[in-house]
Structures are given as C-alpha cells and as structure tokens.
Amino acid sequence: MPHAITLHEITKAYGGLKAVDRFSLGVERGTVFGLLGPNGAGKTTLIKVLTTLMRPTAGDAFVEGFSVLAAGKSVRRVIGVVPQENNLDRYLTARENLILHGRLHGMSPAAYNPRIDELLEMTGLASRQKEFPDTFSGGMQRRLVVARALVHEPRVLFLDEPTTGLDPQSRRALWEYIRGLRRRMTVFLTTHYMDEADALCDRIMIMDHGVSLADGTAGELKDAFSRAHVYEVEFRGDGAGYEALLLALPFVSSVERNGASFQITLAGEDSIKPLMDRLVGAEIRRICLKEPTLEDVFISLTGEKVRE
Ligand SMILES: Nc1ncnc2c1ncn2[C@@H]1O[C@H](COP(=O)(O)OP(=O)(O)O)[C@@H](O)[C@H]1O
Ligand SMILES: [Mg+2]
Known part of the structure; x- marks a missing residue:
C-alpha cells in the first residue's frame, strides 16, 4: 500500500x-x-514542515512522493491546507477568495468557476458568496477556508484543528464534509478533541512533547489503554443493601454509589460471570458496560496536568 505521506525522523x-x-x-x-x-x-x-512552511532541522518528509526539502514546489501543488488560524482575505468576497486561490494555482476561469460553484454548494455558502468573510460566523469562515483548500483538487488535505472554537452544529457540519472527502484524497488532521478523532479518523496517533506516544484505530487505542472493566448497575429501590454486598466481593476492585446506581470496577473481564451469579434475584433496572472513551486514553497517556 503506497503511502501518501511519509516522515523520516523529522526533528524541528x-x-x-x-x-x-x-x-x-x-x-x-x-x-x-x-x-x-x-x-x-x-x-x-x-x-508546517509537511506543508513546506518550515524547513525541518533534521530528517526529510515526502508528500505524494515529493520531498519537502528538495521538491517544495511539487508538494505545494498537490496539497490543500487549512491552517490553525483562518487567513481569509477580508477585502475580498467569499467567492473572490476562492477565485484568487484558483488563479494562484494557475487555473483558468473555465476550470475554477464550476469547481467553486460546487464547493460553495457543498459547504452551504452559495447564497453568501458575494459577502465579505468578516460578516460570517466562525463556522462559516472555517467552511470557506476548507472550500478554498479544495479549489485546486489537492491529493492531500491538511487540516490544523479544523473545528476549534466552533459550536456543536458547525463542528458536525464540518465533520460531514471531511467524511465526504475520505477515499477521494488523503486527509491529515490535528485536533485536541477526542470525539473528533474518534468520529473521523481511520488511524489516530497521540503525540506529546514532540514524540508519538501511541497509534492505532480508535478501538485499538481504547482496548490497549483501558485496563479497567467498569459496569454501571442500577437497582430498583434505593439500592442501599447492595453496597456492602458488592464491596465484599473479591473480584470487585471498587464501587462508587450514586443513589440506586453503582459504578462497579471489576478486576478483569472474567469477573462478569461471578458478578452476575451474585446478583441473581436482585431487582436490577439497568446494567451497562462503561466503554472507555478516547479521552480516557488521552489523559492516561498525557497526564492530567493543565497546559499553557
Ligand atoms: N515559532 C516558534 N518559535 C519558538 N517556539 C515555538 C514556535 N512555534 C512553536 N513553538 C513551540 O514549540 C512547541 C510546539 O508548538 P506547536 O507545534 O504549535 O504545538 P501544537 O500545535 O501541538 O499546539 C511549543 O512548546 C511551542 O511553544
Ligand atoms: Mg497548533
């Protein structure tokens, strides 16, 4: 399987x-x-290294086979970039921003106009195309930046925190566009939202302090980094009688009670059966496995300390 992006020991x-x-x-x-x-x-x-905005201190990287060191111009031709900060031209209308981008990539009006129509439609901005970006909400500006990155039909799209600061509706709308791009191009995105990585990515790498800490599919990461097996059991009535019973079981490592609802951490998967055996006849209203979230994985790898 050919790689669209390869990094060889990049240091910056x-x-x-x-x-x-x-x-x-x-x-x-x-x-x-x-x-x-x-x-x-x-x-x-x-x-920035992959999009040739910065030269690495050591190492090399390849995008669609082009070296960022030796063939920067070729790299820039095949990529689209959505930078962390919106960098729209505020003195140009939405459509003019897209046209300028098409022209910078050497496209003719016959090539860029139909493409721009399609992108404005896809991002729900067609009716606002004659307006200036300053009059747009954050979500609309972000969609316009994504549309702009796609005008020249890049083979690899880089998105740096595409949805930071957006409301839930705008985030979900952007996720839809990104999902729609899958398979037609390679998408490389950064985020600090676990749910975003979970919803969008075929593969996730967790990094901190310049190095990779783990990688895999969302499911693999969750499996590898969750040692606990946590169940939530809710009893009918107040459940008070069950607390002592649960705490006394040797395969239960901890119990947290909230009214009739208990969060039970088991020693391992094998403990489910004995737990069920001990609860035979109990008035259970609800029982569910608490799946580890990617956020649990992220915190277990990068710690709870708050960053600047
Ligand atoms: N131009 C710069 N000059 C000096 N330090 C920088 C510069 N850009 C980023 N850094 C530092 O490099 C580290 C990584 O930054 P960055 O790549 O922006 O991280 P992220 O995008 O994951 O938040 C941080 O410690 C940041 O302060
Ligand atoms: Mg950043």
Whole structure:
C-alpha cells in the first residue's frame, strides 16, 4: 500500500526546544489520519514542515512522493491546507477568495468557476458568496477556508484543528464534509478533541512533547489503554443493601454509589460471570458496560496536568 505521506525522523528545534523529535510516520493513501495532542505537543510544527512552511532541522518528509526539502514546489501543488488560524482575505468576497486561490494555482476561469460553484454548494455558502468573510460566523469562515483548500483538487488535505472554537452544529457540519472527502484524497488532521478523532479518523496517533506516544484505530487505542472493566448497575429501590454486598466481593476492585446506581470496577473481564451469579434475584433496572472513551486514553497517556 503506497503511502501518501511519509516522515523520516523529522526533528524541528526552535533554539534549544525540540518541538518535534525524530518523528517517523507513514500515512496510507485515501485514509483520514488524526494527530491528537495537547497544546504545545508539536502538531502545528509538523503540519508546517509537511506543508513546506518550515524547513525541518533534521530528517526529510515526502508528500505524494515529493520531498519537502528538495521538491517544495511539487508538494505545494498537490496539497490543500487549512491552517490553525483562518487567513481569509477580508477585502475580498467569499467567492473572490476562492477565485484568487484558483488563479494562484494557475487555473483558468473555465476550470475554477464550476469547481467553486460546487464547493460553495457543498459547504452551504452559495447564497453568501458575494459577502465579505468578516460578516460570517466562525463556522462559516472555517467552511470557506476548507472550500478554498479544495479549489485546486489537492491529493492531500491538511487540516490544523479544523473545528476549534466552533459550536456543536458547525463542528458536525464540518465533520460531514471531511467524511465526504475520505477515499477521494488523503486527509491529515490535528485536533485536541477526542470525539473528533474518534468520529473521523481511520488511524489516530497521540503525540506529546514532540514524540508519538501511541497509534492505532480508535478501538485499538481504547482496548490497549483501558485496563479497567467498569459496569454501571442500577437497582430498583434505593439500592442501599447492595453496597456492602458488592464491596465484599473479591473480584470487585471498587464501587462508587450514586443513589440506586453503582459504578462497579471489576478486576478483569472474567469477573462478569461471578458478578452476575451474585446478583441473581436482585431487582436490577439497568446494567451497562462503561466503554472507555478516547479521552480516557488521552489523559492516561498525557497526564492530567493543565497546559499553557
Ligand atoms: N515559532 C516558534 N518559535 C519558538 N517556539 C515555538 C514556535 N512555534 C512553536 N513553538 C513551540 O514549540 C512547541 C510546539 O508548538 P506547536 O507545534 O504549535 O504545538 P501544537 O500545535 O501541538 O499546539 C511549543 O512548546 C511551542 O511553544
Ligand atoms: Mg497548533
């Protein structure tokens, strides 16, 4: 399987600080790859190296086979970029922003006009195309930046925190567009939202302090990093009588009670059967497995300390 993006031991230092440290990676063509990490992890630095805005201190990276060091111009021709900060031209209308981008990529009006019509339609901005970006909501501006990145039909799309600061509706709308792009191009996105990575990405890499900490599908990451088996059991009535019973069971590591509802952490998967045996005849209203979230994985890898 050919890789659309390959990184060979990329290092980027700012003075003494290694923002990215010997980072290697291959991203399969036609997939959505998510780079997850807290503020300062090195995500934007990696995107800047891959989109040729910054030269790496050491190492090389290839986008569609073109070296970011030796063939920057070819790299820029095949990529679309949605930077962390919206950088629309506020003195041009929405449509003019897209036209300018098409012209910068050497497209003729016959090539860019139908493409722009299609993108404005897809991003729900057709009726606002003659207006200036300053009059748009954050979600609309973000959609316009995504549309702009797609005008020249890139083969690889880079999105740096595409939905940070957007309301839930706008986030979900953007997710839909990104899902629609899957397989037609390779998508490389960064985010610090676990649910976003879970919803969009074929493969996720969690990074911090310039290095990768783990990678895999959302399911693989959850399986690998959740040692606990947590069940929620809700009894009819007040459940008070069950607390002592549960705490006395040798295969129950902890019990948290909230009224008639108990969160029970088991020693392992094998403990489900004995737990059920002990609860035979109990008045159970509801029982469910609490699946670990990607957020649990993220916190267990990167710690609870708040970042600047
Ligand atoms: N231009 C710069 N000069 C000096 N340090 C920088 C520069 N850009 C980023 N950094 C530092 O590099 C580290 C990684 O930053 P960045 O790549 O922006 O992380 P992220 O996008 O994951 O939040 C941070 O410690 C940040 O302060
Ligand atoms: Mg960033």
